[in-house]
Amino acid sequence: MLAIGIDLGGTNIKAALVDREKGILNQTSIPTEADRGRNHVLDQLAHVAKDVAGNHDGIIGIGMGSPGIISLDRTTVSNPPNLPGWDVVPISAELKERTGWDCRVENDANLAALGSARFGVGKEISDFIMVTLGTGVGGGIIYNNFLYRGATGGAAELGHVIIDYNGPFCNSPAQGAIEGYLGQRFLSKRAWDIIKNHSENPLYSTFKDNHEDLDPLALFNAAEEGNQIAIDILADAGEKLGIAIVNYIHVLDIRKVIISGGVAKAGKYIINPAKDAALKRLLNPFKSDFDIVYEHLGNEAAILGAASLAFESLTE
Amino acid sequence: MLAIGIDLGGTNIKAALVDREKGILNQTSIPTEADRGRNHVLDQLAHVAKDVAGNHDGIIGIGMGSPGIISLDRTTVSNPPNLPGWDVVPISAELKERTGWDCRVENDANLAALGSARFGVGKEISDFIMVTLGTGVGGGIIYNNFLYRGATGGAAELGHVIIDYNGPFCNSPAQGAIEGYLGQRFLSKRAWDIIKNHSENPLYSTFKDNHEDLDPLALFNAAEEGNQIAIDILADAGEKLGIAIVNYIHVLDIRKVIISGGVAKAGKYIINPAKDAALKRLLNPFKSDFDIVYEHLGNEAAILGAASLAFESLTE
Numbered sequence: 001m002l003a004i005g006i007d008l009g010g011t012n013i014k015a016a017l018v019d020r021e022k023g024i025l026n027q028t029s030i031p032t033e034a035d036r037g038r039n040h041v042l043d044q045l046a047h048v049a050k051d052v053a054g055n056h057d058g059i060i061g062i063g064m065g066s067p068g069i070i071s072l073d074r075t076t077v078s079n080p081p082n083l084p085g086w087d088v089v090p091i092s093a094e095l096k097e098r099t100g101w102d103c104r105v106e107n108d109a110n111l112a113a114l115g116s117a118r119f120g121v122g123k124e125i126s127d128f129i130m131v132t133l134g135t136g137v138g139g140g141i142i143y144n145n146f147l148y149r150g151a152t153g154g155a156a157e158l159g160h161v162i163i164d165y166n167g168p169f170c171n172s173p174a175q176g177a178i179e180g181y182l183g184q185r186f187l188s189k190r191a192w193d194i195i196k197n198h199s200e201n202p203l204y205s206t207f208k209d210n211h212e213d214l215d216p217l218a219l220f221n222a223a224e225e226g227n228q229i230a231i232d233i234l235a236d237a238g239e240k241l242g243i244a245i246v247n248y249i250h251v252l253d254i255r256k257v258i259i260s261g262g263v264a265k266a267g268k269y270i271i272n273p274a275k276d277a278a279l280k281r282l283l284n285p286f287k288s289d290f291d292i293v294y295e296h297l298g299n300e301a302a303i304l305g306a307a308s309l310a311f312e313s314l315t316e
Numbered sequence: 317m318l319a320i321g322i323d324l325g326g327t328n329i330k331a332a333l334v335d336r337e338k339g340i341l342n343q344t345s346i347p348t349e350a351d352r353g354r355n356h357v358l359d360q361l362a363h364v365a366k367d368v369a370g371n372h373d374g375i376i377g378i379g380m381g382s383p384g385i386i387s388l389d390r391t392t393v394s395n396p397p398n399l400p401g402w403d404v405v406p407i408s409a410e411l412k413e414r415t416g417w418d419c420r421v422e423n424d425a426n427l428a429a430l431g432s433a434r435f436g437v438g439k440e441i442s443d444f445i446m447v448t449l450g451t452g453v454g455g456g457i458i459y460n461n462f463l464y465r466g467a468t469g470g471a472a473e474l475g476h477v478i479i480d481y482n483g484p485f486c487n488s489p490a491q492g493a494i495e496g497y498l499g500q501r502f503l504s505k506r507a508w509d510i511i512k513n514h515s516e517n518p519l520y521s522t523f524k525d526n527h528e529d530l531d532p533l534a535l536f537n538a539a540e541e542g543n544q545i546a547i548d549i550l551a552d553a554g555e556k557l558g559i560a561i562v563n564y565i566h567v568l569d570i571r572k573v574i575i576s577g578g579v580a581k582a583g584k585y586i587i588n589p590a591k592d593a594a595l596k597r598l599l600n601p602f603k604s605d606f607d608i609v610y611e612h613l614g615n616e617a618a619i620l621g622a623a624s625l626a627f628e629s630l631t632e
Contacts, residue, residue: 069601126467127466127467141567143466143467149569150443150459150568150569150570151442151443151459151569151570151571152569152601152605153569154569154601154602155567155568155569156567156569157566157567157569157599157602158566158567160562160566160599161563161566161567162479162559162562162563162597163478163479163480163481164479164480164481164482164492165479165480165556165559166480172599173596173597173598173599174562174566174597174598174599175597176480177566240481243478243481246476246478246490247477247478247563247567248567250473250474250476250477250490250493251457251471251472251473251474251477251563251564251567251568252466252471252567253465253466253467253468253469253470253471253472253473254466254467255467280489281478281489281490281491282489282490283473283476283488283489283490285385285468285470286470286473289468
């Protein structure tokens with residue numbers, strides 16, 4: 001069985017033709033060109049879908065990850081940030097008209113979780129919390145092997161869970177939420193605020209003129225070379241993540257956590273301190289079976305999740 | 317259809333005969349006498365079940381709320397605090413042997429949520445979060461009209477959700493969790509720490525020799541008389557509750573919150589500031605349909621929930 005998986009971003013549209021058993025058969029990426037307006041982006045989506053489909057038969061339809069608010073029936077997207085002029089778009093109907101295929105849409109972090117559940121480390125885990133650490137912090141919840149969606153489809157805004165009500169703001173009114181510590185821009189800023197006072201540190205000279213590039217991968221590389229300040233910065237970020245994870249687990253009683261996304265590239269330097277911080281704060285019964293693991297699928301998780309959404313919600 | 321609902325506490329066992337349509341037909345309460353050991357408590361449970369059953373026919377079985385860890389199949393209780401010597405008790409089998417009735421057991425805060433869903437203000441609400449404010453802070457989650465239980469049945473430890481990782485400890489390792497602000501003993505202590513420095517305040521002279529009695533109802537009564545310090549203390553507690561509620565909602569996308577329990581007696585002086593604090597921090601899409609309401613069923617919620625558990629999981 002085949003489906004088209006699409007990841008709609010503000011900068012690029014990624015798409016793949018996915019076989020339910022074998023995974024991605026072929027994939028491509030084109031610029032979103034969001035500034036040219038919604039009809040152009042819809043045309044781009046239709047174009048990329050037909051492109052990856054090629055001459056294959058038996059394509060069940062399109063699954064798509066999107067920013068913005070998704071309707072509970074997964075056919076409509078409202079007010080996606082970074083896509084100017086979208087307002088409310090009945091995206092399934094628009095794509096059906098342009099391609100002939102049915103389409104279902106879902107929050108992109110939810111699809112990363114679904115992709116992990118069907119094609120990644122989540123395959124063996126019936127209940128897990130996916131935390132995506134990228135520009136923002138997002139998440140998806142897999143409960144009894146399926147997405148937990150909440151009352152209106154908006155569940156798992158994990159980046160906006162507060163760990164210190166007096167803490168820093170991210171881009172939301174939830175002061176002291178974990179995204180304000182671990183969102184990539186916030187983490188880079190926190191890191192530079194420390195390193196700028198350590199001109200003897202190799203990271204100082206490398207990033208003094210472009211400190212917004214001091215990203216998790218740079219910190220990871222420095223940590224691998226034994227840079228103690230980099231290690232400490234990542235450990236502090238990991239501790240904050242561990243505290244947020246305690247909150248997720250105490251609400252959900254789901255004890256497996258899968259980390260994905262760009263910030264997760266800092267790997268063990270974040271994950272091990274996160275584990276320690278969580279184990280220190282979890283109620284006793286929740287400590288057994290608790291674990292944090294890393295999803296290696298990367299960006300493909302969302303596309304595979306998008307195709308999985310099609311497999312599971314559309315029929316030929 | 318009839319069932320026996322039991323609320324097993326460390327001090328008292330409350331029980332009622334419940335009609336699925338009409339609610340409680342009759343109820344009673346006897347001392348748990350936990351110090352006399354587990355077999356005695358099991359005998360007490362059997363005794364009180366037979367007592368409320370009287371000569372009624374058509375009793376489907378027993379539903380029971382219990383402290384401790386409940387097995388996923390709802391037949392076994394492990395290590396209930398306040399019930400010495402219990403270890404792991406196959407409580408369904410023990411009660412079947414003593415009474416002939418099948419029995420299912422569940423966490424008491426979960427049953428308060430289920431009772432509200434079937435007999436209380438939750439009847440009209442398909443998705444809600446119940447927060448029980450008593451000696452401790454607990455909770456239950458109703459999702460699509462049924463209890464959300466988590467991977468092992470331990471979901472909704474809402475009192476142990478952290479709002480300030482540097483905050484006070486409650487009786488758990490989750491430093492800065494909401495129970496450390498709103499658990500009755502902690503709230504009383506926080507209140508006295510303020511009032512002890514205000515000897516001109518009427519609450520000072522009333523409680524200077526017994527400040528552990530400075531409970532939410534006393535604060536409510538003072539607030540009703542215009543006592544500004546009492547109003548401020550309750551408003552501060554409400555703000556903290558509102559912050560925790562933001563965390564629940566951002567994880568769950570469930571926007572109706574029902575408050576129950578002793579501390580909730582402080583009513584509007586807690587609930588209104590909680591609403592304000594939550595609205596200030598919630599992501600925009602979650603503000604619509606957000607509300608906090610009060611459950612008036614009181615202790616009966618847990619017994620009605622216990623009977624509902626029997627109605628929904630046992631067959632004649």
